[in-house]
Amino acid sequence: MKALKHLLLILTVAMVSMMSMASSCEKQPEPEPKPEIKDYNFDLFVCAVKHGGMSKNKNGTYVRSVSALTADQPMVEFTGKGIDITEDFTLESITRGKYYYQVPQRATGGFVKFHIERNAAGEESIVEDAEVPFKDNTFDARKYTHAWIGDSTTLVLVGTDAKHTKIFWTKLAESNLAVQSEGTFNITLPEKYGSFSTSGLLTYRKSDKKLYYFYLTKLAAGISDAATSVTHIAVINPETMAVESDTAVPFDVMEETAGSAYGELMQSMIFYDEADNMYVAGLKTINDQEMGILRRIPVGKTTFDASWNGFPNPEGKLLTVQYLGDGKVLSYSREETLGTKIDSKSHFYSIINLSDCTRSRVKFNGQDLQYCGGRFSQRSAVVNGKAYIGVGGEVEGADEATNPTIYIYDCKTGAVEKGVELSKGFCFDIIRAMEAK
Numbered sequence: 309m310k311a312l313k314h315l316l317l318i319l320t321v322a323m324v325s326m327m328s329m330a331s332s333c334e335k336q337p338e339p340e341p342k343p344e345i346k347d348y349n350f351d352l353f354v355c356a357v358k359h360g361g362m363s364k365n366k367n368g369t370y371v372r373s374v375s376a377l378t379a380d381q382p383m384v385e386f387t388g389k390g391i392d393i394t395e396d397f398t399l400e401s402i403t404r405g406k407y408y409y410q411v412p413q414r415a416t417g418g419f420v421k422f423h424i425e426r427n428a429a430g431e432e433s434i435v436e437d438a439e440v441p442f443k444d445n446t447f448d449a450r451k452y453t454h455a456w457i458g459d460s461t462t463l464v465l466v467g468t469d470a471k472h473t474k475i476f477w478t479k480l481a482e483s484n485l486a487v488q489s490e491g492t493f494n495i496t497l498p499e500k501y502g503s504f505s506t507s508g509l510l511t512y513r514k515s516d517k518k519l520y521y522f523y524l525t526k527l528a529a530g531i532s533d534a535a536t537s538v539t540h541i542a543v544i545n546p547e548t549m550a551v552e553s554d555t556a557v558p559f560d561v562m563e564e565t566a567g568s569a570y571g572e573l574m575q576s577m578i579f580y581d582e583a584d585n586m587y588v589a590g591l592k593t594i595n596d597q598e599m600g601i602l603r604r605i606p607v608g609k610t611t612f613d614a615s616w617n618g619f620p621n622p623e624g625k626l627l628t629v630q631y632l633g634d635g636k637v638l639s640y641s642r643e644e645t646l647g648t649k650i651d652s653k654s655h656f657y658s659i660i661n662l663s664d665c666t667r668s669r670v671k672f673n674g675q676d677l678q679y680c681g682g683r684f685s686q687r688s689a690v691v692n693g694k695a696y697i698g699v700g701g702e703v704e705g706a707d708e709a710t711n712p713t714i715y716i717y718d719c720k721t722g723a724v725e726k727g728v729e730l731s732k733g734f735c736f737d738i739i740r741a742m743e744a745k
């Protein structure tokens with residue numbers, strides 16, 4: 309009898325094991341494809357003389373809206389055309405659908421929602437849809453970070469006070485920018501640290517319905533330490549805005565996130581894959597130079613996987629990352645030996661393969677796309693399975709200036725075609741894909 313019971317136990321264990329194996333080998337359901345945007349335009353931003361971004365150029369900022377960026381389109385002219393936004397608005401904006409949201413450059417003491425409208429003659433104008441004053445929390449142009457939460461009808465802004473010793477938040481209604489609520493996080497500076505980063509990075513992860521806030525603490529004046537700043541990850545309940553956890557990132561994992569001063573108002577530094585793993589661009593100092601790093605927070609976790617780096621052996625700083633699907637990422641980074649200034653022609657585009665953490669330059673007709681100036685820029689937009697990549701256009705004199713050119717990367721096949729050119733004489737800073745006006 310004992311032998312029979314033993315045999316039954318063995319058979320039961322074997323059956324459970326086989327069922328488990330069969331279950332694990334079943335094909336997992338495919339993630340729903342991203343819905344295609346039926347109607348969209350591209351808004352192109354350029355600056356005169358030097359690259360703009362983060363208040364680096366006040367020589368003139370202009371925008372034009374075009375319906376397509378393929379090679380069959382006429383050259384995009386800026387002389388005498390487009391909108392001059394220099395006095396009123398910044399290059400840096402939050403975008404969603406057809407709308408822009410920002411703290412404008414002009415003195416308003418509030419927040420603005422607007423869109424770019426194009427008439428039948430192709431002339432553009434800015435239409436302001438809403439403007440609201442701040443309440444207690446006051447944000448400066450460019451110096452805040454953001455995230456859309458829940459059903460994307462609520463916009464959360466996060467920034468710091470004038471002395472950068474407090475971190476505050478404000479919730480706005482998407483439709484009319486009405487302030488729903490505001491407050492200050494219960495986050496205090498550790499001993500020896502005197503200030504927070506200007507804005508940090510904020511993102512909302514759908515799988516756990518939490519906000520993740522990446523911020524820096526910086527050493528107080530006169531204090532010496534190997535770690536001059538430390539990155540923290542605060543996990544926040546978006547309903548109550550309570551900080552549920554606050555973790556310091558080890559110095560050898562990541563020193564700073566990209567965009568710690570300006571958030572993602574211009575450049576893309578955070579993305580999610582199909583499983584909702586979160587990826588964050590950052591940097592580490594190697595031989596006294598800032599070098600890029602790409603870290604991952606696996607789904608179900610709240611801190612970085614210290615064993616994984618999607619950007620090994622960096623040539624320089626990692627500036628932007630955008631997910632293309634199927635484990636491929638478009639990155640914009642720097643070749644440190646070619647210069648680090650905003651106009652240094654040392655920045656280039658690569659495709660990162662997340663499966664083996666390798667990367668390769670984006671090529672057209674077998675040749676690498678050229679190096680670009682523009683440290684603070686976002687000349688790439690991803691829409692409906694295509695990545696639109698802008699290169700060139702640095703102003704180096706009348707005889708040396710080149711036409712900014714769009715290249716179109718097919719996210720599925722990797723094929724690259726040449727698109728439209730922009731007129732000479734302007735530095736090309738932003739492409740934004742916006743829903744039809």
